[in-house]
Amino acid sequence: MSILDQIYEHRKSAVAAQKQVPSQRPTDFQKAYELSLAPPLVSFVERVRQSPFKLSLMAEIKRASPSKGVISLDTCAPAQARDYALAGASVISVLTEPEWFKGSIEDLRSVRQALICLPHRPAVLRKDFVFEEYQILEARLAGADTVLLIVKMLPVETLTRLYKYSQTLKMEPLVEVHTIEEMDTAVRLGELTQVASVIGVNNRDLTSFEVDKETTNRLMQLVPKNTTLCALSGITGPQDITPYAEKGVGAVLVGEALMRAENKAKFVAELLGGDEGAAEKPGIQSPLLVKICGTRSAEAATKAIESGADLVGMILVTGTKRCVSTEIGLQISKAVHDTSKPQPSSGPSASGTESEETASSFFKHTAIHHLQHPKRALLVGVFRNQSLDYILQQQRLLNLDLVQLHGSEPVEWASLIPCPVIHSFNPGEPELGTRGYHAIPLLDSGAGGTGQKIATKKVLEELEKDGELSVMLAGGLNSDNVIEVVGELGDLKSQVVGVDVSSGVETDGKQDLKKIEKFVAAAKSIRSGL
Numbered sequence: 432m433s434i435l436d437q438i439y440e441h442r443k444s445a446v447a448a449q450k451q452v453p454s455q456r457p458t459d460f461q462k463a464y465e466l467s468l469a470p471p472l473v474s475f476v477e478r479v480r481q482s483p484f485k486l487s488l489m490a491e492i493k494r495a496s497p498s499k500g501v502i503s504l505d506t507c508a509p510a511q512a513r514d515y516a517l518a519g520a521s522v523i524s525v526l527t528e529p530e531w532f533k534g535s536i537e538d539l540r541s542v543r544q545a546l547i548c549l550p551h552r553p554a555v556l557r558k559d560f561v562f563e564e565y566q567i568l569e570a571r572l573a574g575a576d577t578v579l580l581i582v583k584m585l586p587v588e589t590l591t592r593l594y595k596y597s598q599t600l601k602m603e604p605l606v607e608v609h610t611i612e613e614m615d616t617a618v619r620l621g622e623l624t625q626v627a628s629v630i631g632v633n634n635r636d637l638t639s640f641e642v643d644k645e646t647t648n649r650l651m652q653l654v655p656k657n658t659t660l661c662a663l664s665g666i667t668g669p670q671d672i673t674p675y676a677e678k679g680v681g682a683v684l685v686g687e688a689l690m691r692a693e694n695k696a697k698f699v700a701e702l703l704g705g706d707e708g709a710a711e712k713p714g715i716q717s718p719l720l721v722k723i724c725g726t727r728s729a730e731a732a733t734k735a736i737e738s739g740a741d742l743v744g745m746i747l748v749t750g751t752k753r754c755v756s757t758e759i760g761l762q763i764s765k766a767v768h769d770t771s772k773p774q775p776s777s778g779p780s781a782s783g784t785e786s787e788e789t790a791s792s793f794f795k796h797t798a799i800h801h802l803q804h805p806k807r808a809l810l811v812g813v814f815r816n817q818s819l820d821y822i823l824q825q826q827r828l829l830n831l832d833l834v835q836l837h838g839s840e841p842v843e844w845a846s847l848i849p850c851p852v853i854h855s856f857n858p859g860e861p862e863l864g865t866r867g868y869h870a871i872p873l874l875d876s877g878a879g880g881t882g883q884k885i886a887t888k889k890v891l892e893e894l895e896k897d898g899e900l901s902v903m904l905a906g907g908l909n910s911d912n913v914i915e916v917v918g919e920l921g922d923l924k925s926q927v928v929g930v931d932v933s934s935g936v937e938t939d940g941k942q943d944l945k946k947i948e949k950f951v952a953a954a955k956s957i958r959s960g961l
Contacts, residue, residue, distance in 0.1 A: 434497045435637040438531055439584055442560045445529075450565060460568045464600075468572065470543055475522070475577035476603045478554040479629055479659055481788045482521045484703035485676045489556070489661060490515035491524040491686035492542065494533035498640040501533070502690050508538040509545035513899065515689075516546060516553050516790035518696040519703075522577075524556040524684060527570075534559075536573050543574025548867035550796045551789060556605060560584065564596045571600045577629075580604045582613040583637055594620050607631045607663065609646065614653045628658050631684065635664040644671060651678055669702055718955040719917070720802055720929030722903070723936060723947055724813065725753040729766035731942045736770045736808045738951040741929070743767050744811040744835060747825050751815075752940070753933070760812075760829045767810040768830065794901035797870040798928040801833075801851035811835050811853065819844060826850060835873070845869045853903065858889035864900050873931060876906030883907050887919040894923040901928045909935030910949040917957055930954050 432440075449455050463469075479487050492508050492515075495501045512523050525542050526534035539557055546552040557570035557578045562585060570578050580593055590606075597604045606617040608630060617630045632647040642665035654660045659681040666672065667688045675683060685702065692698035723735040724744035732743045745763050746753040755763065803809065809832035814822050816838035826834055826848065835853040836844065845852035845868035854869035856862075863872040874890055876883040884907030894900060904927055908916060913932075917924050936946040 433638045434531075434640065435584060438497075438528065438560055439562070441530060442528065443562065446563070446566065457565050457568075460565065460572060463572055464568060469600075470547075470574040472576050472601055473552065473554050474603070475554040475556070475605070476629055476659065478576070479521050479661070479682050481551075482682075483519050483788045484699075486672060486680060486703060487521040487682035488515075488519060488699060488703060489522040489524050489663075489682050489684035490518070490520035490553075490689055490699075491526070491558070491684055492534070492538065493524075493526045493686045493690055495531065496687070497531045498635070499687055502687055504533060506690065508534075509541040511695075512542040512545045513549075514695045516549055517792065517899070518699040519789045520553045520699070521682065521788075522554045522556055522684075524558045524686070525575075527557055527559045536569060539570065539575060540573040546790070548793045550791045550793070553790060561593065562589065564593065567593065567597050567600065567602070571602060575602065577602050578604050579607055579631075581607045581637070582616050583607075583609060587616060590616070591620060603629065605629050605631050605661070607633050608650065609633045609636060611650065611653065614650050618653065618655060618658070629661060630654060630658055631661040631663045633663045647675065647680060648678060651680070666702075669704065672702060672704075718958045719927065720798070720903070721951050721954045722811065722929060722931040723951070724811070724905075724931055725933035725937070725942065726763055727753060727755055727759065727942060729759075729762040731944065731947065732763045732766040732808075733770050734944045735947050735951070736767065737773055738948040739773060739955055740808055740947075740951050741803050742809050742811050742833070744813050744931070744933075746813045747829075748813065748815045748817065748837075757828065760825075764810055764829045764831075767808055771807055772805075792899045792901070793866040794871060794899065794928075797851065798901055801870040802853075802929065804832075809833055813837055814840075816840065819847060822848065833870070836869075837873075837875075842868045855905075858886060858893050863893070863902075864897050871901060871903055871928065873903045873905055875931075884912075885916065887916060891920060891923060894920065894926045898926075901926050903927070903929040903931055905931035905933075907935070908932045908950075910946065910953040913950065913954050914957055 450457060492511050493502060494504055494506050515523050523542060525539045526532040527536050527539050529535055543555055554576040555574055557575040561578055561580060567578050578597055580590060594604055606620060608614045608617050632650050634644050634646045635642045644665050647662040661682040661684060662675050662680050663684040666683050666685050720741040722742035722744055723740045726732050726743050726745045735743050745755050745760060748754055811833045812825055812829060812831040813835040822834060833851045833853055834848050837855040842862045842865055851870035853871055853873050855873045855875050858874050876885045885904055908930055913930055917927055932950050936943055936950050
């Protein structure tokens, strides 16, 4: 019995047992799907054709294999997936077979979670030995955008049925072939629909597990014009890529070599001839965003904007000393919406640019598109432990551009508020780095407006844990210390997109227009070269 046959038999036994487990029965999966619990899809066919490189990269998460044994048991699938995405991968392939490849459906689920709300995220492929609809639906519920169907192991009738079923779930499968006969079968499958198919040529013989990199080249002439051809297996370096690119291969799947590479972005750039970190080209960093908070008059709001502030915050927490009345709030709102920035820009100017061909960091995306406006400052309403209904009412009444939650409000509220949300956290609090909800976490020293200085050591710990985390800083900042505080973060200060001040621009409890001007100038000088 070949290794493929052994794996197939083992998977059939494992799947049969799993289908008997309450919560994992076919009826359970179908009900979950009917409840719309499957994560949103991206089109695998379209995404595999989008790449910053001459060929699209299908980056694989594979801890082991029958031919190579253990590759990396310590691999953290979601962390690896995010690295792949930001390095420019168009597709992330996740091995979910547990015995020979040391993967699991939980790997797939966590990978999809790691990519949540990542702009232009890669498509996610479930790579397994799929032989029935149950596995395809399981993949869809776990977050897969496509599944692998291996022609060699499936009777044509079964292959055709699974192909059509996958399409009913809006997942165009990756059909794997190795011989001319298998290619003929795959091409006929593609002719069944109006949607262009994707065919992968496995350079590895699944019976002998020997690799012949010419397999892809031999089968290319049989591929229809509108079908994307992917080369699978045996790719170790640029010397393997060039012949494929010259002959029209659309994508390459790289597993072992990428898993063993210490610097994933560098390896991908060398392999495919692109820039290291294709999705994250830093460019020239723009000045820090500046938020003047605790604003209590239209005059102070106008002064903040004329000084160059990007956000103007007013406190709407009833019973606090800085809370503004509805009358004053409307005056501040009018001033913010009617006052132009002193030097309007042609568009968002946060550090970095975004490409529609590659993934980018969620928080860098929000810093560019949610926290600034090219022509005017944005109005922020600050709330603390008030009802959602009250927040929504005030947002409409005062025409707030952003809402800031500064208490113990659930992170999920951000998805229920019809504008971007800034959520305040103390360093070390859970959920501050949760993607897809708040536009940016604000790291503060306490309740806000107390003048207590933020602990930069704790901020450093947060930034070191998550290299893609961006934050705003608040807590005891003023014009005399803001440069020093940001500087204490060393190389990680690039992850700070803005600073927030309240008591630091006050004199005797009242906003000081000169201090506002001085603080904005100091904060903006940090990255302006002044």
